[in-house]
Amino acid sequence: MKEGGDNEILTRYLLGELSEQEQERVEERYLGEREMFERLLAVEDEIIDAYTMGSLKGAERERFEKHFLRSSARRDRVEFAETWAVYIDRLPETSPDGKASESRFFNLFRNRAAMVPLAAIALLIIVSAWLIVETAWLKNELEEVSSERASLESRQQELEQQIEEQTSRNRQLEGELESERQRNQQIDSRQASSEIAFLLSSNVARGAGSGKELVITAGTERVRLQAVLIEDLHSGYRAALKTVEGAIIKSWSSLASQGGRNGRIILMTLPAAALKSGDYILTLTGVTDSGATETIDEYPFRVVKR
Amino acid sequence: MPIQKRIWSLTEEAFNSLLAQLDADAEAAAQKYEIIRAEITKLFECRGCASPLDLADETINRVARRIIEGQEIPPHSIGAYFYGVARNVMREHLRDPERDWTSIETLSPSHHPAENPEQTDSQRLERYSLERRLECLESCVEKLPPDMRDLAISYYKGGEETRIENRRRMALSLGIPLNTLRIRVHRIREKLETCLFTCLRESTES
Numbered sequence: 001m002k003e004g005g006d007n008e009i010l011t012r013y014l015l016g017e018l019s020e021q022e023q024e025r026v027e028e029r030y031l032g033e034r035e036m037f038e039r040l041l042a043v044e045d046e047i048i049d050a051y052t053m054g055s056l057k058g059a060e061r062e063r064f065e066k067h068f069l070r071s072s073a074r075r076d077r078v079e080f081a082e083t084w085a086v087y088i089d090r091l092p093e094t095s096p097d098g099k100a101s102e103s104r105f106f107n108l109f110r111n112r113a114a115m116v117p118l119a120a121i122a123l124l125i126i127v128s129a130w131l132i133v134e135t136a137w138l139k140n141e142l143e144e145v146s147s148e149r150a151s152l153e154s155r156q157q158e159l160e161q162q163i164e165e166q167t168s169r170n171r172q173l174e175g176e177l178e179s180e181r182q183r184n185q186q187i188d189s190r191q192a193s194s195e196i197a198f199l200l201s202s203n204v205a206r207g208a209g210s211g212k213e214l215v216i217t218a219g220t221e222r223v224r225l226q227a228v229l230i231e232d233l234h235s236g237y238r239a240a241l242k243t244v245e246g247a248i249i250k251s252w253s254s255l256a257s258q259g260g261r262n263g264r265i266i267l268m269t270l271p272a273a274a275l276k277s278g279d280y281i282l283t284l285t286g287v288t289d290s291g292a293t294e295t296i297d298e299y300p301f302r303v304v305k306r
Numbered sequence: 307m308p309i310q311k312r313i314w315s316l317t318e319e320a321f322n323s324l325l326a327q328l329d330a331d332a333e334a335a336a337q338k339y340e341i342i343r344a345e346i347t348k349l350f351e352c353r354g355c356a357s358p359l360d361l362a363d364e365t366i367n368r369v370a371r372r373i374i375e376g377q378e379i380p381p382h383s384i385g386a387y388f389y390g391v392a393r394n395v396m397r398e399h400l401r402d403p404e405r406d407w408t409s410i411e412t413l414s415p416s417h418h419p420a421e422n423p424e425q426t427d428s429q430r431l432e433r434y435s436l437e438r439r440l441e442c443l444e445s446c447v448e449k450l451p452p453d454m455r456d457l458a459i460s461y462y463k464g465g466e467e468t469r470i471e472n473r474r475r476m477a478l479s480l481g482i483p484l485n486t487l488r489i490r491v492h493r494i495r496e497k498l499e500t501c502l503f504t505c506l507r508e509s510t511e512s
Contacts, residue, residue, distance in 0.1 A: 007485075014352060023353070024393075031345050032385045035489070040348065042488035045495055055466065071351045071358055080499045083439040087447070088462045090440075 006036075010043040015060060016067035045081075048074075052081040194221040196272070199262060200282060200299035202230045212301040220272045227284055227299055232257045232264040234286030238293065239268055244279040244300075277305045316367045317374075324370040327379060342366075342385070346392050353396055361399060365392045442505035446498050458494045461487070 012018050013026045030037040050056040051064050069075055198214045216223065227239070237255040242248050250270045257264045266284060282299040328342075329335035346365050350358035368391050373379065379387050447455055457476075464472050477487040 016352070016354060027349055027352075028386070028389060031342075031349070031389045034341065037341075037345050037348070038489040038492065039485055041496070042485070042492040045492050046488075053466065067354050070354050070356055073347075073358070074351065076503060077499060079439075080495075080502055083436070083443050083502065084462070084495075084498070086436065087440055087443050088459065091459065091463070 006039065007043050010040050011047060014040070014044055014047055014068060015063040017063060044077075048077055048081045049085070052078060052085055194219060195224060196220050196222070197224045197226060198301070199265075200225055200227045200301060202228055202297045202299070214275075214301055214303045216272050216275060216303060216305045218306070223270055223272050223275060225268045225270070225282065226260065226262075227266045227268070227282060227297075228262050229257060229264045229266065229284075230297070234296070235289050236287040237266050237296075238285040238287060239266065240283050240285075241268075241270070242281050242283065244281060249274055249280065275303045275305070277303055279303075314367065314371055316363075316370055320367075320370040320374040323374045324366070327373050327381075328384065339366075342388055345385075346388060349389075349392055350396065355396070355399060361395055362392075365395045368395065438509065439502065439506065442509065443498065443502050446501035446505060449501065450494065450497070454494050454497075458491055458498070461491045 009018070009022070009026060013023060018026065026040075030040050047056070047064065047068065051061065051068075056064055069078065196214075196216060198212075200212065214223070225241075234257075237257065238251070238253045239255060240248055240251040250268075252268050255266050255268065257266055259265075268282075279300065279302050282301070284296045284299070285293045286296045287293050325332065325335040325339060328338040343362055343366060347358045347362040350361040355361055365388065369379075369388055372391075447458075450458070460476060461473060462469070473487060474484060477484045480487065482490075
């Protein structure tokens with residue numbers, strides 16, 4: 001039998017229109033031939049579709065409902081066909097050649113099953129991009145840290161150099177300070193050797209007649225006289241140095257008392273050359289607030305020049 | 307026939323003997339068994355039996371019983387043997403006075419004693435609303451491989467007039483006869499049907 005003829009026989013068989021002998025022939029065929037059985041099922045699909053679409057009419061439709069729909073399995077198949085027809089109708093329009101007008105690409109997006117690998121690829125791309133960006137960022141960060149480290153190392157070297165320079169400078173200054181100290185010591189030593197101090201005690205305190213001796217050696221340029229006060233009762237002082245014969249060697253006005261290791265003293269300086277070997281008397285006069293003067297004490301002493 | 311069923315039921319040993327008769331390879335035997343069962347079920351269905359699966363199982367049981375009792379069946383005539391037994395089962399069924407005592411659920415709309423077909427249809431639609439069925443169907447379509455999905459949709463797309471030409475062109479472009487295309491689409495449709503009713507059953511249970 002040809003395809004068309006087979007299908008017609010199968011349609012009639014399915015609708016229960018064949019005689020017993022014809023039915024047996026069909027059954028013998030599809031029980032022995034897998035392809036024939038599948039063709040029977042395909043024809044059955046077409047009958048169901050025709051019924052669902054309303055194109056099965058008259059006696060055929062009646063046969064279908066009376067004979068074909070006896071089994072619940074077939075009624076389920078009709079239910080499926082109805083659902084399938086609505087599903088197909090709701091799909092987007094197709095192009096004239098019957099192919100879906102939507103591209104396969106968009107079909108893929110409509111298909112959730114196909115979306116799984118697409119989503120996985122998309123996720124992979126996002127993760128890869130993120131890793132690339134992250135790597136670049138870390139590389140950049142590393143470079144910045146390296147640069148900063150180099151800068152810090154350079155700064156550290158500079159500071160070490162500065163410390164070294166400063167240390168060297170300190171050493172130099174210490175050297176200079178030491179030299180200055182030594183020079184000052186030499187000056188002090190020289191000064192000490194060129195100036196001589198002489199402490200004069202009060203005539204009242206030591207008792208009359210007991211003078212002191214001032215030895216002036218060669219090289220002495222100046223003599224510093226320090227007259228010790230018993231009481232510091234005056235606002236100012238004057239002094240006069242005379243020989244025992246009464247000749248004035250030097251006089252001082254506007255003197256002020258000052259503190260020293262020996263109590264309150266009056267300090268006076270004169271060139272060593274002004275003194276010659278012999279006896280001298282220093283007379284100290286106190287000046288009161290009213291401007292009145294009074295002799296406080298006399299300090300006799302002997303100069304010996306060597 | 308119902309009396310026979312009560313007397314003897316399929317044992318594991320008999321079932322294994324039946325499979326061994328179909329093919330030495332267990333997997334191939336199981337496959338052949340499923341095909342034969344589907345073919346016999348279809349036969350009873352096409353003969354207008356209300357419970358084709360029960361009758362198919364009765365046929366298989368009888369064949370298995372004869373095999374375990376020592377009946378030799380040449381491999382090339384196994385289909386014919388099954389057919390012979392099926393015809394006997396069918397005759398017995400047609401003679402059985404209780405054969406019409408089928409569940410109301412299994413009766414066709416036109417044979418239902420209390421309801422007309424339109425009412426039954428509306429009840430079925432109520433059982434599974436159209437939107438629920440479409441939702442399940444959409445998920446089933448999405449589970450198909452893309453090439454299968456495209457083939458099924460293209461096969462059914464378009465109006466009644468354009469479909470014939472469209473299918474002819476599809477067969478031509480695939481390089482296969484139109485009947486082969488029909489069979490291919492039927493296989494896809496079968497998958498979708500199974501998936502749809504599984505989905506609906508699961509949604510009802512949950």
